[in-house]
Amino acid sequence: MMDYDQVLSPRVQAIAPSGIRKFFDLLENMDTDDAISLGVGEPDFVTPWHIRDAGVYALEKGFTKYTSNAGLADLRREIAKYLFRRFELQYDPMKQMIVTVGGSEGIDIAVRAIVSEGDEVIVPVPSFVCYGPIVQLAGGVPVYVETRAENEFRLTADELRAAITPRTKLLILPFPNNPTGAILERADLEALAEVLRDTNIMVLSDEIYAELTYGGHHVSIANIPDMYDRTLVVNGFSKAYAMTGWRLGYVCGPQPIIKQMLKIHQYAIMCAPTTSQYAAVEAMRDGDNDIAMMCRDYDYRRRFLLDKLRGAGLECFEPRGAFYMFPSIKSTGMTSADFCARFLTEEHVAAIPGNAFGPGGEGFVRMCYASSLANLAEAMERLERFLKRL
Amino acid sequence: MDELLTLLEKDCRQTPQQLATMLGRTEQEITDEIARFEKEHIILGYPALVDWTKTDDEMVTALIEVRIAPQRGDGFDRIAERIYQYEEVESLYLMSGAYDLAVTITGKSLREVAEFVHARLAIIEGVTGTATHFILKKYKEKHHVFEKLPEQEERLLFV
Numbered sequence: 001m002m003d004y005d006q007v008l009s010p011r012v013q014a015i016a017p018s019g020i021r022k023f024f025d026l027l028e029n030m031d032t033d034d035a036i037s038l039g040v041g042e043p044d045f046v047t048p049w050h051i052r053d054a055g056v057y058a059l060e061k062g063f064t065k066y067t068s069n070a071g072l073a074d075l076r077r078e079i080a081k082y083l084f085r086r087f088e089l090q091y092d093p094m095k096q097m098i099v100t101v102g103g104s105e106g107i108d109i110a111v112r113a114i115v116s117e118g119d120e121v122i123v124p125v126p127s128f129v130c131y132g133p134i135v136q137l138a139g140g141v142p143v144y145v146e147t148r149a150e151n152e153f154r155l156t157a158d159e160l161r162a163a164i165t166p167r168t169k170l171l172i173l174p175f176p177n178n179p180t181g182a183i184l185e186r187a188d189l190e191a192l193a194e195v196l197r198d199t200n201i202m203v204l205s206d207e208i209y210a211e212l213t214y215g216g217h218h219v220s221i222a223n224i225p226d227m228y229d230r231t232l233v234v235n236g237f238s239k240a241y242a243m244t245g246w247r248l249g250y251v252c253g254p255q256p257i258i259k260q261m262l263k264i265h266q267y268a269i270m271c272a273p274t275t276s277q278y279a280a281v282e283a284m285r286d287g288d289n290d291i292a293m294m295c296r297d298y299d300y301r302r303r304f305l306l307d308k309l310r311g312a313g314l315e316c317f318e319p320r321g322a323f324y325m326f327p328s329i330k331s332t333g334m335t336s337a338d339f340c341a342r343f344l345t346e347e348h349v350a351a352i353p354g355n356a357f358g359p360g361g362e363g364f365v366r367m368c369y370a371s372s373l374a375n376l377a378e379a380m381e382r383l384e385r386f387l388k389r390l
Numbered sequence: 391m392d393e394l395l396t397l398l399e400k401d402c403r404q405t406p407q408q409l410a411t412m413l414g415r416t417e418q419e420i421t422d423e424i425a426r427f428e429k430e431h432i433i434l435g436y437p438a439l440v441d442w443t444k445t446d447d448e449m450v451t452a453l454i455e456v457r458i459a460p461q462r463g464d465g466f467d468r469i470a471e472r473i474y475q476y477e478e479v480e481s482l483y484l485m486s487g488a489y490d491l492a493v494t495i496t497g498k499s500l501r502e503v504a505e506f507v508h509a510r511l512a513i514i515e516g517v518t519g520t521a522t523h524f525i526l527k528k529y530k531e532k533h534h535v536f537e538k539l540p541e542q543e544e545r546l547l548f549v
Contacts, residue, residue: 049475050510293477 015133019356023340027350036379038367039350041178041324043242045370047279048290051241054282055275063278069266071099071250072277078284079250086288087210087220089233091252098258098265099250099272099280103208103236105265106251108134110204110232111170113261115140119169124155125358126326127174128206132358140169146360149317149328153182157191164195170202173221176209179357179366180326181319186219193224202257203231208249209322211240211291214299216320229254237276239322240291241283246276298323301369301376308380309367312387323370326354330363332390340365346389347382394423395432400533402436441528441536450524451480451496452503454511455489457519466490469516478506489521500524 005013023039046052070076076093083089091097100106107130115121117139123131125144132142145163147153160171173192175184184192196203203221210218222231236249251261283290302319309316309327316327329339336353344350354361369376393413397404406420413420427433442449458469466484473493474482480494493511497503504522512520528536 048477049472052475053472290477 011137011139015136018129020129020352023344023350023352023356026344030344030348032348035348035350036371036375036382037350038369038371038376038379039352041322041368041370042244043239043294043323043370044372045242045294047241047243047246048283048287050286051243051279051283051290055246055279058275058278063274065274067099067271067274067277069271070094070097070262071272072274072281075099075277075281075284076250078281079252082284083233083235083252087218087223089220089222089252091233092255095255096258097250097252098262099248099277100236100265101249101269101272102238102247103206103234103249103251104130105269105272106232106234106236106249107131107172107204107206109261109264109268110234110251110253110257111135111140112138112264113257114170114202114204116169118167120165120167121170121172122160122163122168123172123358124159124174124177126153126177126179126354126361126364127172127357128178129357131172131174141167143168144359147180147182148360149315149364152317152320153177153180153326154184154188155192156188157195160192161195164199164201168199168201170204171196172204172206174206176207176213176218176321178209178322179324179352179354179361179364180317181322181324182317183213183216183218183321184221185216186224189219189221189224189227193221193227196230197226201230203227204234205231206234208234208236208239210235212295212298212323213321214295214302214319218321232257237280237283240294241287242294243276243279243283246273246279248272248276248280298370301371301373304373305367305369305376305380308376308383312380312384314387323368325367325369326364327367328364332387334390336362336365343383343386347386349379349382394420395427398424398433439532439534443528443536448498449496450498450500450503451494451528452507453523453525454493454495454507455521455523456491456493456511456517457489458491458516459518460490461516469514472514473511476506476510478510489519 027035027037076097079097080091080093083091111134115135115138119140120143121135121140123142123144124147135142143163145159147155175182205221207220220233222228222233232251232253234251237243237246305325306316306318309325314327314329316325319325329336332339336355340351340353352366354364354366397409406417410417410420458466460466461468470482470491473479478495478497480496483492485492495503495506497506507520507522511517
């Protein structure tokens with residue numbers, strides 16, 4: 001008999017499965033045809049046709065082989081132009097960039113390249129579920145810093161300073177933030193930079209939602225004086241171009257670090273999917289309009305949902321980025337998990353309990369508004385009914 | 391002709407209550423019927439009819455004749471699908487006569503439309519020729535006349 005507990009790495013066994021997935025599975029097993037999911041953080045748009053067509057064309061022409069490890073040279077050049085055009089970020093496409101399998105791979109190889117046994121990584125929470133487990137798999141120790149609703153869920157300089165120890169190696173900066181919708185503006189970033197300036201701490205800036213910033217323009221910490229040399233920027237195609245299933249992202253940063261990360265990417269991944277890379281070239285060249293169109297649409301829904309949530313009596317901070325609402329459900333006296341379980345079974349609407357996104361998320365739920373207005377309207381009607389019944 | 395659909399096509403903002411009264415049916419019947427129309431994709435949407443020339447937004451519409459070589463098995467459908475999925479394409483019809491597809495597209499400028507034709511449309515495999523006609527002025531669409539007719543003197547008349 002195999003004793004799998006003995007076989008499996010304790011490190012892997014120690015990490016918990018994603019709390020988002022659990023609710024998604026619950027929803028799939030429900031015997032109903034009127035279920036609405038505000039659970040999964042994925043655009044409801046289909047990838048714009050001209051981008052899909054570029055992928056189809058690449059297949060028709062038989063471009064089915066590996067690309068170079070770091071990604072198609074054409075794509076990297078286009079990404080460099082895009083980053084400069086949209087965010088004034090300057091990266092050498094041949095030396096400072098790797099095209100990855102989604103932003104997630106970028107995060108993974110960055111952490112693995114930097115973190116060694118016992119190193120501490122500061123992770124502001126609530127935030128996307130992957131950072132802690134990836135740090136743990138690398139042997140590091142995630143140090144969670146709770147951002148607060150009263151600070152609009154921004155990471156403050158004081159909070160950062162208090163979390164730094166001699167073992168701190170890396171700060172993860174996930175803004176615009178999933179699940180809170182918080183953003184960091186130039187002044188916030190400058191204050192954080194002040195804390196980091198005389199340290200040897202690297203920053204991993206996860207800017208996957210950069211294009212989805214409302215009423216302002218995203219600023220990268222790499223553009224704050226003295227921060228460029230200590231920052232890795234992760235971005236990708238999933239959210240801005242509705243390309244989640246293509247699994248394509250990229251990471252940029254100082255050459256000595258990118259060079260080491262490329263080794264991990266080489267051995268573990270080889271290269272990002274070729275078809276996706278060809279489609280992405282088209283996205284970079286001719287996709288600015290698509291981004292604008294989708295972003296405008298999300299903004300309508302953002303305002304609509306915020307109004308409805310507040311109208312229903314829930315306290316909710318106005319999100320400035322990404323496509324999530326993070327209302328407080330503390331007034332109901334329920335835990336996030338109870339609230340979501342009952343909302344799902346009684347009203348067939350899936351939302352994610354805030355505590356799935358780390359400490360500090362309890363008392364909140366995440367609702368993704370990348371769903372049709374009709375769906376959102378129906379979900380909000382059910383929410384109102386649900387809250388009245390409590 | 392279905393009376394409810396005809397009424398909605400004229401003005402989709404009439405309330406179910408109003409429609410029910412006019413058709414001598416109950417509000418619930420009307421609501422259910424509309425829901426069915428939507429579900430079965432008989433009603434595709436409820437857009438407003440806009441005369442953009444009266445706004446500050448620059449807009450150019452072109453009607454493009456497209457000749458294509460039908461493909462084995464799929465006929466015209468596969469190429470049509472590759473065309474209508476572009477965001478810029480407003481309508482697409484299969485035609486009888488001298489050409490095969492009629493495409494209308496709207497852009498911000500002549501250049502933008504021309505760019506779409508030569509960079510997107512003309513290069514699709516199976517497209518053998520295009521002819522672009524720019525629309526200079528719209529007089530009537532969906533039974534609505536664009537120019538407001540001169541108003542008649544208001545009369546209060548008892549007969």
